[in-house]
Amino acid sequence: MTLAPSLSLNDGRSIPQLGLGVYKVADSATDALVAGAIDAGYRHIDTATLYRNERGVGAGVRASGVPREELFVTTKVWNTEQGRDATLHAFDTSLRQLGFDYVDLYLIHWPVPAQGLFVETWRTLEELKADGRARSIGVSNFEPHHLDTLQRETDTVPAVNQVELHPWLQQRAVREYDEAHGIVTESWSPLARGRIAGEPVLDRIAAKHGTTPGQVTIRWHLQLGAVVIPKSSSLDRVRGNFDVFGFELDAEDLEAIESLESGYRTGPHPDTM
Numbered sequence: 001m002t003l004a005p006s007l008s009l010n011d012g013r014s015i016p017q018l019g020l021g022v023y024k025v026a027d028s029a030t031d032a033l034v035a036g037a038i039d040a041g042y043r044h045i046d047t048a049t050l051y052r053n054e055r056g057v058g059a060g061v062r063a064s065g066v067p068r069e070e071l072f073v074t075t076k077v078w079n080t081e082q083g084r085d086a087t088l089h090a091f092d093t094s095l096r097q098l099g100f101d102y103v104d105l106y107l108i109h110w111p112v113p114a115q116g117l118f119v120e121t122w123r124t125l126e127e128l129k130a131d132g133r134a135r136s137i138g139v140s141n142f143e144p145h146h147l148d149t150l151q152r153e154t155d156t157v158p159a160v161n162q163v164e165l166h167p168w169l170q171q172r173a174v175r176e177y178d179e180a181h182g183i184v185t186e187s188w189s190p191l192a193r194g195r196i197a198g199e200p201v202l203d204r205i206a207a208k209h210g211t212t213p214g215q216v217t218i219r220w221h222l223q224l225g226a227v228v229i230p231k232s233s234s235l236d237r238v239r240g241n242f243d244v245f246g247f248e249l250d251a252e253d254l255e256a257i258e259s260l261e262s263g264y265r266t267g268p269h270p271d272t273m
């Protein structure tokens with residue numbers, strides 16, 4: 001069976017470069033989707049408290065029959081649960097929902113600078129890493145200036161920064177900052193929530209390689225060096241989205257995708273969320 005390659009993290013651990021995102025998958029459907037994805041070769045699942053399907057993720061992992069230590073599961077602390085006490089409580093609740101005794105990666109979901117709590121929350125994640133219940137810790141939706149604040153005020157560089165990233169929002173400044181500081185960039189909404197369908201540039205590249213626009217886009221993320229976590233509720237699409245290791249985009253393809261940058265966001269801006 002083909003497995004995705006892994007990227008090294010700055011804490012000595014590693015992360016499978018292609019995972020399954022489960023935002024907006026109903027909890028009741030998550031068990032079968034996750035077990036099916038693992039059967040297709042996925043070893044990395046991305047959930048969050050917000051998604052209300054951590055129970056289903058844990059059940060799907062157990063149903064897959066693949067040993068827990070061969071899988072990489074991420075969850076996230078939601079905005080209303082920032083601050084030390086609330087984050088510790090949220091983390092315990094997540095572990096209980098998942099039915100796990102550790103997560104592979106715990107992320108601060110958004111910085112929410114207006115709350116002024118992300119530094120305290122980050123120090124709490126440092127505690128969770130020190131006690132081994134969060135094997136790696138990272139952030140999501142952090143702009144370089146939020147990361148600068150963490151660097152000034154805390155001792156640990158995040159292992160991962162998960163940000164909105166797709167052909168219309170290529171996040172050059174964030175990627176450059178992450179790379180310079182040893183942070184792995186992870187792409188959320190990597191398919192721009194389905195906007196890839198009907199884009200002539202992607203259609204043309206897909207036809208050239210005998211693939212689909214979805215596969216071309218996922219391949220583009222891999223070749224950027226990002227971790228990518230496409231979501232689909234359909235097991236057929238989940239399988240198709242993993243079938244990206246048999247072709248390579250060339251310089252001309254990469255240049256054509258680069259020209260799609262427009263600043264378009266599917267989600268809010270991290271400074272104002």
Ligand SMILES: NC(=O)c1ccc[n+]([C@@H]2O[C@H](COP(=O)([O-])OP(=O)(O)OC[C@H]3O[C@@H](n4cnc5c(N)ncnc54)[C@H](OP(=O)(O)O)[C@@H]3O)[C@@H](O)[C@H]2O)c1
Nearest residue numbers: 021022023140188189190191192193194214230231232233
């Ligand atoms: N950290 C954050 O703030 C944050 C925010 C958003 C998302 N995320 C994470 O990132 C993951 C992915 O992002 P996302 O769910 O927002 O969007 P996405 O993966 O960019 O797109 C998912 C949408 O694309 C469709 N789709 C899936 N495969 C396709 C293909 N091959 N061709 C055409 N359409 C396809 C899906 O439809 P069907 O389901 O009908 O197949 C769904 O509507 C989430 O599930 C979550 O884990 C994180």
